[in-house]
Amino acid sequence: MTTPPPPTDSPATSADDADPGMCPWCANPVPQHAGAGRPRVWCSDQCRRDAYSARKASRSGAVGVKVVRQTRIVEKPVEVRVPDWRETVPSTPARYLEDHEVVEHVIRHPELLARVLESFSGSIAFRRHPEREYPPPLHKAAVQLAHYLDQYLRETAPPPPETAGLSRQQRRALERKKAKKGR
Incomplete structure (x- = not known):
């Protein structure tokens, strides 16, 4: 070998x-x-x-x-800018918003309002004890919101179908009647 x-x-x-x-x-x-x-x-x-x-x-x-x-190792120069401590940076002082300004800002932006409502509904669903109410101002706002949301759901919900609650024979008779009208 x-x-x-x-x-x-x-x-x-x-x-x-x-x-x-x-x-x-x-x-x-x-x-x-x-x-x-x-x-x-x-x-x-x-x-x-x-x-x-x-x-x-x-x-x-x-x-x-x-x-x-x-x-091959190639070295390339890299420019690193070091800020000069003497440079002045225009700064704006922090401005604290008043409560009404925060509310107006949230109302003007639907995505922020949606986040507030989601967090509020989450706090109702998971942290609420049935025997306790929220503090009076929050309780009053929650009841008022519930009323308006109920009204909103009624106005935007699609109408129930005509055939809801009808028996099968009644639905067939209704379909035959509509078919005759269409001829």
Whole structure:
């Protein structure tokens, strides 16, 4: 049984001598692309295929090949702006809003109003004990809101179908009557 020959180095396989701009298979210059992504390793598709074939043959024991991938570290200057402590930043003093200003702001923005109502309904559903009422102003507002919400639901709910509460025979008779009117 014969042993395969030791791996032979291609022209640019020594890791110490490797130049990232050189193809590890044929030692020709590797054209780099300007876009983003991994840097190119091979100078052409042919070299890439040949190196793959050689590595595949090496794994099966037919030929010994060693391919060194070359990397290049490029340092790029990065501008870091350090703010000067003497620069004045125009600042506006914090202004505290009055209660009525907060209410007006919430009413003008439906998404904020929806969040307030959701949190209020959540507090009613999960934290309320049946034997206790809310404090008087909150209780009064909740009762008033319930009245208006009930009215809103009645006005916006779709009308019940005509066939609600009818037996099957009555529904069929109603359908036949509508069909005769349509002719």
